[in-house]
Structures are given as structure tokens and as C-alpha cells.
Amino acid sequence: xxxxxxxxxxxxxxxxxxxxxxxxxxxxxxxxxxxxxxxxxxxxxxxxxxxxxxxxxxxxxxxxxxxxxxxxxxxxxxxxxxxxxxxxxxxxxxxxxxxxxxxxxxxxxxxxxxxxxxxxxxxxxxxxxxxxxxxxxxxxxxxxxxxxxxxxxxxxxx
Numbered sequence: 451x452x453x454x455x456x457x458x459x460x461x462x463x464x465x466x467x468x469x470x471x472x473x474x475x476x477x478x479x480x481x482x483x484x485x486x487x488x489x490x491x492x493x494x495x496x497x498x499x500x501x502x503x504x505x506x507x508x509x510x511x512x513x514x515x516x517x518x519x520x521x522x523x524x525x526x527x528x529x530x531x532x533x534x535x536x537x538x539x540x541x542x543x544x545x546x547x548x549x550x551x552x553x554x555x556x557x558x559x560x561x562x563x564x565x566x567x568x569x570x571x572x573x574x575x576x577x578x579x580x581x582x583x584x585x586x587x588x589x590x591x592x593x594x595x596x597x598x599x600x601x602x603x604x605x606x607x608x
Contacts, residue, residue, distance in 0.1 A: 478520050487520050490532055494519070495546050503546060515544075 478484040491505035498509035504516050515536065522532040533545070542548040543557075550558055591599065 478524065483520075483523050486529060487516070487523050490519050490523075490529055491516055493533070493546055494536060495544050497540060497544060 478487060488505060492503050494504045494515060496502045496504050496507035496509050496512040496515075498511050499507045502512075504512040504519075518536065519532055522535055527535070536544055542551075542554050548554045548557055
């Protein structure tokens with residue numbers, strides 16, 4: 451009983467743990483440097499997957515970026531120097547949290563602008579709908595039109 455419970459727990463933990471794409475042949479021998487590379491990898495976007503870090507992605511470009519990060523760390527670069535090197539090559543978009551500056555303004559303010567536009571369109575639609583869409587009230591029927599309508603209704607009932 452105890453063995454099956456332990457085996458189930460291990461299986462659940464294995465299935466629910468995050469699947470990191472870092473291959474063993476990419477890892478650095480120094481655990482401190484590897485930990486730094488992992489932390490940096492969490493901040494860098496896979497340019498193929500776009501919503502994953504390079505540590506989580508299996509894409510070839512993500513693997514190349516992981517190797518570049520580890521090479522720069524092995525060469526003695528600081529974390530900031532590694533990030534600067536990668537940003538200089540791929541631009542601010544490679545950062546999962548890009549800096550707030552003129553070139554990234556759209557990334558930061560775009561969602562708010564889209565939301566504001568949607569709210570404005572909804573408000574305009576609601577106001578027009580409530581006001582009868584701005585159309586004038588229909589003119590009353592003339593006596594001739596009323597007689598014609600009455601005769602058509604009488605015919606349709608028969």
C-alpha cells in the first residue's frame with residue numbers, strides 16, 4: 451500500500467512539474483553558473499514560440515540562445531552583459547519583460563489602447579441603440595395608405 455502511494459505521488463509530481471527544454475549536453479559543469487544561466491533563460495523570450503522562455507522552448511533558436519547564454523557566462527560576462535549581448539543581437543522583444551521606452555511603447559500601451567477603443571465602441575453602440583439609432587420617427591400613414599394596409603390585412607386573414 452505504501453509503495454503504490456509513493457509511486458503515485460512520484461508519477462503525479464513528474465507529470466505536473468514544468469518540462470524544461472534544457473538538454474543535459476547544454477548544461478554547464480559549474481552548478482552556480484548553470485543556475486545563473488537558468489535564471490537568465492527565464493527572462494529571455496523564444497522568438498519562435500513567443501510566449502515561452504528559452505528555457506521552456508524546444509525550438510532550435512531557443513537552443514541556440516541557451517548555448518549563447520552559457521558561452522557568455524563561461525567567458526565571465528555578468529548577467530547584465532549577457533542580456534545586453536542578446537538584446538543587441540535580437541532587440542528588446544527578446545526580453546519577456548521589455549523596458550519601458552519609446553521603441554517598446556506599443557508593447558506596453560497597446561493593450562490599454564485596444565481596451566479603451568473597445569469600451570468607446572461599446573459605449574457608442576449602446577448610446578445609438580438607446581436613442582433609436584438617431585433615426586427620425588416614421589411619418590404617420592396617409593388615409594389612402596391606411597385603407598390599403600387594412601385591405602391587405604383583411605385579405606391575409608381570409
